[in-house]
Amino acid sequence: xxxxxxxxxxxxxxxxxxxxxxxxxxxxxxxxxxxxxxxxxxxxxxxxxxxxxxxxxxxxxxxxxxxxxxxxxxxxxxxxxxxxxxxxxxxxxxxxxxxxxxxxxxxxxxxxxxxxxxxxxxxxxxxxxxxxxxxxxxxxxxxxxxxxxxxxxxxxxxxxxxxxxxxxxxxxxxxxxxxxxxxxxxxxxxxxxxxxxxxxxxxxxxxxxxxxxxxxxxxxxxxxxxxxxxxxxxxxxxxxxxxxxxxxxxxxxxxxxxxxxxxx
Amino acid sequence: xxxxxxxxxxxxxxxxxxxxxxxxxxxxxxxxxxxxxxxxxxxxxxxxxxxxxxxxxxxxxxxxxxxxxxxxxxxxxxxxxxxxxxxxxxxxxxxxxxxxxxxxxxxxxxxxxxxxxxxxxxxxxxxxxxxxxxxxxxxxxxxxxxxxxxxxxxxxxxxxxxxxxxxxxxxxxxxxxxxxxxxxxxxxxxxxxxxxxxxxxxxxxxxxxxxxxxxxxxxxxxxxxxxxxxxxxxxxxxxxxxxxxxxxxxxxxxxxxxxxxxxxxxxxxxxxxxxxxxxxxxxxxxxxxxxxxxxxxxxxxxxxxxxxxxxxxxxxxxxxxxxxxxxxxxxxxxxxxxxxxxxxxxxxxxxxxxxxxxxxxxxxxxxxxxxx
Numbered sequence: 001x002x003x004x005x006x007x008x009x010x011x012x013x014x015x016x017x018x019x020x021x022x023x024x025x026x027x028x029x030x031x032x033x034x035x036x037x038x039x040x041x042x043x044x045x046x047x048x049x050x051x052x053x054x055x056x057x058x059x060x061x062x063x064x065x066x067x068x069x070x071x072x073x074x075x076x077x078x079x080x081x082x083x084x085x086x087x088x089x090x091x092x093x094x095x096x097x098x099x100x101x102x103x104x105x106x107x108x109x110x111x112x113x114x115x116x117x118x119x120x121x122x123x124x125x126x127x128x129x130x131x132x133x134x135x136x137x138x139x140x141x142x143x144x145x146x147x148x149x150x151x152x153x154x155x156x157x158x159x160x161x162x163x164x165x166x167x168x169x170x171x172x173x174x175x176x177x178x179x180x181x182x183x184x185x186x187x188x189x190x191x192x193x194x195x196x197x198x199x200x201x202x203x204x205x206x207x208x209x210x211x212x213x214x215x216x217x218x219x220x221x222x223x224x225x226x227x228x229x230x231x232x233x234x235x236x237x238x239x240x241x242x243x244x245x246x247x248x249x250x251x252x253x254x255x256x257x258x259x260x261x262x263x264x
Numbered sequence: 265x266x267x268x269x270x271x272x273x274x275x276x277x278x279x280x281x282x283x284x285x286x287x288x289x290x291x292x293x294x295x296x297x298x299x300x301x302x303x304x305x306x307x308x309x310x311x312x313x314x315x316x317x318x319x320x321x322x323x324x325x326x327x328x329x330x331x332x333x334x335x336x337x338x339x340x341x342x343x344x345x346x347x348x349x350x351x352x353x354x355x356x357x358x359x360x361x362x363x364x365x366x367x368x369x370x371x372x373x374x375x376x377x378x379x380x381x382x383x384x385x386x387x388x389x390x391x392x393x394x395x396x397x398x399x400x401x402x403x404x405x406x407x408x409x410x411x412x413x414x415x416x417x418x419x420x421x422x423x424x425x426x427x428x429x430x431x432x433x434x435x436x437x438x439x440x441x442x443x444x445x446x447x448x449x450x451x452x453x454x455x456x457x458x459x460x461x462x463x464x465x466x467x468x469x470x471x472x473x474x475x476x477x478x479x480x481x482x483x484x485x486x487x488x489x490x491x492x493x494x495x496x497x498x499x500x501x502x503x504x505x506x507x508x509x510x511x512x513x514x515x516x517x518x519x520x521x522x523x524x525x526x527x528x529x530x531x532x533x534x535x536x537x538x539x540x541x542x543x544x545x546x547x548x549x550x551x552x553x554x555x556x557x558x559x560x561x562x563x564x565x566x567x568x569x570x571x572x573x574x575x576x577x578x579x580x581x582x583x584x585x586x587x588x589x590x591x592x593x594x595x596x597x598x599x600x601x602x603x604x605x606x607x608x609x610x611x612x613x614x615x616x617x618x619x620x621x622x623x624x625x626x627x628x629x630x631x632x633x634x635x636x
Contacts, residue, residue, distance in 0.1 A: 068516060095518035107513045109506045116502050121517055128523040134499040180517070 016083045021046045021184055021216040027076030029062055036062040038240035047213040051227045052220045054237035060220045064186050068101050069094040100182035104189045106169035110162030114153050117161050118144045121176035151175035166193045187219045191226050203229040283576055291482045312471055316546055319478040321586050323543035326488050328566045328578035330535035333492055336572035338528040339508030344433030345536050346560035347440050348408035352537030353544040357457035359400030364461050378452045388450045397464055404541040405534045412533030420522045434557045441555030456551025463545050481542045488535055504528055568611050571620030580619050
């Protein structure tokens with residue numbers, strides 16, 4: 001299935017949310033009676049950069065799992081591009097639709113080289129037969145070299161990914177996200193375990209991606225310095241629902257947010 | 265062109281071609297030469313029974329390569345590969361039964377002996393077509409392939425992984441064994457298929473036919489080598505390794521893990537079927553014990569001993585373990601199962617990459633010393 005046919009098919013419950021890239025409406029997910037998401041609603045506009053914060057267990061990772069097809073919601077709607085129902089699709093279909101994800105714990109393929117990791121992420125036909133017969137074109141080779149430069153791994157293409165430092169793995173995974181050339185990028189704690197310099201460079205890279213209106217980004221982060229550096233609209237999650245939304249200063253001044261973060 | 269330069273310039277690839285050529289010279293030239301050209305009393309003469317024994321090991325080596333493709337590279341531990349091997353063997357066995365014709369004990373031109381014995385009057389429909397070699401040759405691949413495709417599709421789609429997959433594949437081969445033991449199935453029951461006379465008109469009792477089967481098996485092993493290399497050196501091969509190491513991550517990159525596993529499993533089953541079809545004419549019998557769950561576990565041990573996820577490892581493992589088995593079951597038969605168990609524990613604990621890993625480790629040490 002190509003991206004085009006997927007996009008053009010009418011999907012899902014017949015509802016539409018024009019003018020949104022991601023539309024999450026009253027989504028609930030329970031695990032053994034625990035409500036990880038509790039009627040969560042969230043709208044991301046095309047080209048928007050959004051940061052999501054919240055204490056541990058607020059449902060940030062579960063929310064990403066629902067958007068990327070890893071977890072099926074018990075109820076609620078999740079629409080991509082205003083009309084594609086994501087709750088009926090598998091992880092690989094969603095990835096081919098144009099949604100990319102960077103995991104909290106860097107997950108690169110340790111037994112493959114840096115170059116091969118990027119090659120696997122490359123945007124191209126990904127069905128089994130095309131993958132068997134795949135030949136890297138000069139243009140694609142150039143794109144990989146470009147991304148190697150962007151993520152600072154230009155001198156390590158032949159190194160096994162498992163031999164990289166923690167920060168380098170984070171960058172390689174960001175590189176894999178870039179290779180996929182997705183429209184919606186979900187980044188789960190992209191700077192966890194990074195040095196200050198690496199964190200700063202990551203913030204610059206994200207802001208750079210944000211300049212292209214083709215990209216919409218959702219960044220989950222704990223590091224307030226980093227959230228401030230991004231200067232984007234902030235959504236605060238708590239116990240599986242949205243507690244507050246607004247600029248960082250506004251949410252930090254919000255009494256409910258202060259209470260959640262500092263304890264009752 | 266990155267991939268092309270990759271194929272020829274990489275030192276690992278030069279090593280591959282060196283190993284491939286060495287194996288070719290050994291099995292294709294040296295063994296036949298020592299058998300045919302040296303007098304029987306020479307110390308270096310390879311006797312006929314030895315050629316057939318090596319031919320049998322070569323079939324096991326093909327089977328081990330098939331197993332390695334799906335387990336070593338894709339991380340799917342199938343413990344039912346003995347079933348695909350046996351099905352390939354039965355398919356060629358049916359052809360050889362049909363070509364016995366009226367030369368059987370009962371002299372019945374229309375029915376195999378065991379059917380006459382069971383008082384059957386008519387050939388069952390599923391035996392139709394097996395009079396023709398081309399049909400049997402097709403079934404050698406189609407039946408294991410189709411079974412693997414359907415079984416794999418159901419299992420992988422439902423995300424049955426790891427030890428659960430190993431258990432259901434064991435159950436599959438066990439169920440087939442019980443079914444093939446039944447006389448009503450029409451595959452000779454307990455005794456299986458045997459008393460073969462010839463294949464494609466060549467008399468199976470002739471030394472020349474045995475040598476021909478041996479050489480054919482060697483060529484098929486070579487072709488399997490190249491095929492497995494082609495698959496594992498492709499981008500799909502890297503996706504397979506990625507599935508082995510971090511399955512869910514591969515899905516988020518947009519690859520269908522079900523599709524990748526199904527490809528590896530089905531191709532592997534087809535190769536196992538071919539190995540079985542080469543094996544049966546050389547040993548002269550196929551019976552339901554080939555489906556026994558223990559057989560399938562042994563295949564995994566060959567691969568583990570030789571080195572999972574390496575091209576040469578399975579061949580080495582198949583020869584080493586079966587060589588030891590032939591020797592020990594002669595010298596001290598009661599010890600063999602203990603030895604096999606001990607070997608598996610030793611390899612798992614001390615040699616995670618098998619014999620190939622041991623060799624690579626030694627080489628690395630020698631290089632390090634010479635650099636000092």
